Amino acid sequence: MISWYQLFLLPMRRFGLAFMLPAAFFGAIAFPSQLQTATAQTSAGNRPLTIHSDVQEYDAKTQVATARGNVQMVYEARGIQATAAQAQYFSKERRIVLSGNVYILQKGGNSIRGETVTYLIDEGRFVATPKSGRQVESIYIVNDSQVNQATTPAPNTPPLQRSNQ
Numbered sequence: 001m002i003s004w005y006q007l008f009l010l011p012m013r014r015f016g017l018a019f020m021l022p023a024a025f026f027g028a029i030a031f032p033s034q035l036q037t038a039t040a041q042t043s044a045g046n047r048p049l050t051i052h053s054d055v056q057e058y059d060a061k062t063q064v065a066t067a068r069g070n071v072q073m074v075y076e077a078r079g080i081q082a083t084a085a086q087a088q089y090f091s092k093e094r095r096i097v098l099s100g101n102v103y104i105l106q107k108g109g110n111s112i113r114g115e116t117v118t119y120l121i122d123e124g125r126f127v128a129t130p131k132s133g134r135q136v137e138s139i140y141i142v143n144d145s146q147v148n149q150a151t152t153p154a155p156n157t158p159p160l161q162r163s164n165q
Contacts, residue, residue: 047077049096051087065089073098078124079107082117094121102128109141 054069066088067073073082073096085100096119098104104119104126105111114128114136128136 047075049089050074050076051089053087063091065091071098080119081105084117095119096121109139111139113137 050073051065051067052070052072053067056065056067058065066086068086071082071084071087073084073087074080082098082102082104084098084102086098088097089095090097097116098119099116102115102117103111103113104117112126112128115131115134117126117128119126128138130136
């Protein structure tokens with residue numbers, strides 16, 4: 001199934017921006033529910049990055065898509081799901097900046113929480129920053145099946161207490 005975003009880009013490549021701007025404007029007025037989902041693709045492999053939100057806008061000059069309000073992002077090719085208050089997809093730099101109570105869950109169970117998380121697509125790297133006076137939280141699923149637990153007893157450590165809640 002072809003998304004509305006792909007349908008929008010196909011004529012844009014053939015007829016140019018001058019023809020498509022009035023059509024895009026009319027579509028935004030006639031079909032406002034269609035503005036709630038956007039799909040961006042990489043040039044090699046055409047892997048969709050789907051973003052659902054309350055409001056979205058795209059700046060053709062800077063090639064930045066901005067989604068605001070109840071943002072839900074799915075990048076299935078990388079096994080990433082995220083929620084945030086805002087997301088910006090910088091297609092030229094191939095990076096995604098999520099901000100406002102960000103939660104990212106990766107396939108396999110790894111997760112990260114922070115106020116702002118930048119995902120560098122080509123590097124497959126996350127950079128997270130917290131709110132002032134808080135911390136970033138990451139949970140990594142560690143495979144201990146290869147460790148011989150019979151010879152190495154687990155240390156007796158007290159449970160961790162969070163200081164920023």
